[in-house]
Amino acid sequence: MWEVVASAVAVIAIICSLRQWRNPKCNGVLPPGSMGLPFIGESLELLVSSYSLDLHPFIKNRVQRYGTIFRTSLVGRSVVVSTNPELNQLITRQEGSLVELEYLDSFSKLMNLEGENKINKLGLIHKHMRGITLNHLGADRIKKSLLPQIEQYVNKTLREWSHQPSVEVKRAASVMTFDFSAKYLFGYDAEKSPVNMSEKLSNTMKALMSFPINIPGTTYHKCLKDREEVLVMLRNITEERLASLDKHDRTGDLLDQAINIKGDNDQKLFSSEFTVNMLYALSFVSFDSISSSLSLTIKLLADHPPVLQELTAEHEAILKKRENPNAILTWDEYKSMTFTLQVINETLRLGFIVPGLLRKVVKDIEYKGYTIPAGWTVILANPALHLDPNTYKDPLAFNPWRWKDIDQDVMSKNFMPFGGGIRPCAGADYSKAFLATFLHVLVTKYRWKKVKGGNIVRNPILGFVDGIHVNFSEKRD
Template identity: 60%
Template structure:
């Protein structure tokens, strides 16, 4: 019997050895980039999600780039991944949509942002082009110039007046609620004061399960994200059903246009509209609120930057014939230093670790082969904090943008993505940030009370928020 037992053990050991070797050395029609696949199935997902208490590049990316070079392989959330911190490669891949690569989500992300049974590439092609067009129609530069700029200014005037009457506010939470309510009103006619649906409470809880291993069991971050996502999608579904069943309740918004276009754009379905809305609303409210919180923290630590920012906005007020008039498009476009500040915050923030694409065919680059079907993470966060491109990269220095070469910037600064996938809401986000700063620095001052401790896991956040007191400036 002991001989039979030894034979069984030997077979198991041989099988496990073979399996581990196969996992560690995936099949490739060439030479794979160097790296490690981590543990079978799990890969290196846990290492990526270890909290980093710094604005610097996440250690997962930084240490591996130092060890293996600017392009390395790993496994995240059950998928083989090639991570790139190479600016030339990232710039090239960002322009190869539909040829060498396609938009891709890891399972943990796709289950949150796509409907059950939907292809991960639904946003590719016709649907993506349609969504980009409709978003630009309602949130692009023309819409901002004609109506949104004044609405955003009014939003912040009321909000800051309310916040200044409170002993303190937690910046990210307060601004995320504000931005979500504004975006939901703009896109789907949601009125948070009248609606029984508490959208902001649900959306705020979704972020925890993006790049974790997609383990859908109670107690895991992915399980909780899916639960909150289901609730948020249910809210949007109710809103859409009500609009479809009440055609007389017309708002002329994103939702009306999408519903009307379902008759002519046959690829549009109710589910695609719902999940697209969910993605647009979530992406804007979470990223913009994080940037606003970080901006206030950085400005407080750099009084010279704040002083020049205030001077620019006070000059705008002094240049008006009517001091009480609203912000104009020409005034907005004249905010040279403000946009340098915004670019610098976006550069340092690097809100997400990277952009994800999937190789449609084997990709050859500098002697390495990325196999078809593999995920590619363009780690733009590393590019934006590269000391070879940006001197003293962790320093908050808006003046650096006066002298940076535009070609260098185009390959090393992609906070809104690149190529045909560049975020359609980029101008919308900048308008929010610039208008918030305009109202804040001309009418108020703020003091940090507590918090402001950075925690990337891997998305940008704060361990205990950023709590401030806002007071109105004396006349």
């Protein structure tokens, strides 16, 4: 008798829990949607790869079913996804009031951003990282000194690639961009390093959407081990730099600036460990963006010969205007690359460097009859704006010429490849300059052809991930 009663109570408890999960408390009307299974939510559907430049089916199907705002649950979190440009702009403009910066649990743990001061750490990181990054990767630094350094490194890299039967562009570009950035920002020397940091970061990328369960054999566990190896390397670099400061041996790079920032009391603002984690976070977020865009650009150019032809003509015209064709690329030449920028914009529009912005709701948000409760996470799915047929005719077509006629006001509201609001990516100018410089060297000095691969395979975090293998060869006069 008691066993029957206990079983009935257990069943009732499970039913009540499921009902509560599927119908969360709210001081108003929640956006439509489904919460999926307890804890897992609808995460498994989000992890499925897609094979198109279109929006990921997880988002596209729900927009068609529920509209531009819907609720779901991902990795144990209650989430509202918005593809609505008005709501997205409202939220990005109200950071610090209605919302605050948020990351997936797996990312927060990888960045060592846990505990009671997590949000304060996140805000502090962004405030100072943005300032330091702009100082070293912003337009002024690119104009004054960085552009020729990028060109020199791209020349060296493409020369090495041309001596290989073929190159898997995504992987090779990741190594190129990371090794250059890390050398420039904090003195990492890939040729002398006992740890292959680019390989470790590549492994870490795979864990972004994994459940943060540290059990041997899981992707997340392997990722934590790789992370620790990178952190040890960064600690050694930081400690060596701190020791060299006593000898007045300073390089003036980002690491130098970070360890010398002082607060109001004239004390160093960042501890050594904080600096190490900041370097790790900066390395992590800068590792994949340029290489993903570059590999997608190569694929799209290979598939669209007329675009490649006009791109090549623009860069050959730059060489013809020079007194010395072998001179270094200048800032004025870079700014004259009108069609190149159109190609880059079109690739960024289709490529979704930033697949979505995460914000945590701190006060209930009321919008058009819906309430987004405090404590929930909002994903601003800005890539949906890039594929809106009302803004971009035939949005899945690769058409760089469309950018000649797009109004700047329309563009500012419907083109956000580097985020938006008060936290646009501080490396946006650097990414564009690196891509433009790479294309300049590629089309003026090399012939290339696709060997294999290049199919579109996309997941929500890594973007364009399928390997395109390319053979490069130097042009001969």
